[in-house]
Amino acid sequence: MTQLTSSWNKRAKLFFQTLSDLAFPPVCVACQKPDFLICKNCYKDILWLQESFCPYCFQESSNSSCCDGSLMGMFTAVAYVGPIPKAIHHLKYEGHFAVAKPLAEIMVEGWQPSWPEPDSIIPIPLHQSRQKKRSYNQSELLAKEIAEHWGREILLDGLFRIIETSPQVGLNANERLSNVNNAFWANEKIKNKSILLIDDVFTTGATMHAAANALMLGGAKEVYGFTLAKANLT
């Protein structure tokens, strides 16, 4: 299949997904019951963390990292359990981009008023070729919804993924770090800005660390990270 056909097929799939979302009541992504995309029952199974932690030693912290590193602090809304893994899978791999809205609402709900107020929001970018294949970036969809909720600036051209890395799944913490190290590059748009990086899941933090390193190298004032969920490394 040519890349063009594959990309058209993907777009067609997304188009019909949107049509069927309009024509039929949404089905819960976790239990398949017709209700909301995350039904009321599954919503009750969400394990709220609303946690501020150090992205280097993983200790709970109050708004800032206890260890030295580019990330000033790390925040997460929920644990990677209950309906969350299935919902993220739908968003990332099933072309079900409508799931971004309820997931972003969970992030907004989980955000604590005492946490910092950065100038700009930046989603963890995908490499251009992967974004073309997938036709959207799940972190960007989450970040757009959050930026809209908060009325905050979203910067989609401040940070780039310049190296196409292999997926992190199945790698240990050290392998993850060397896989994404130097994968990002930031331009001058981020200079002197306080930035909140958005991603779906925090596992070892390797991607967040590498992205934050690139932003600090590019002259950002400070960088924080915020993910929907925090997972245990398996």
Ligand SMILES: [Zn+2]
């Ligand atoms: Zn459900």
Ligand SMILES: [Zn+2]
């Ligand atoms: Zn620490």
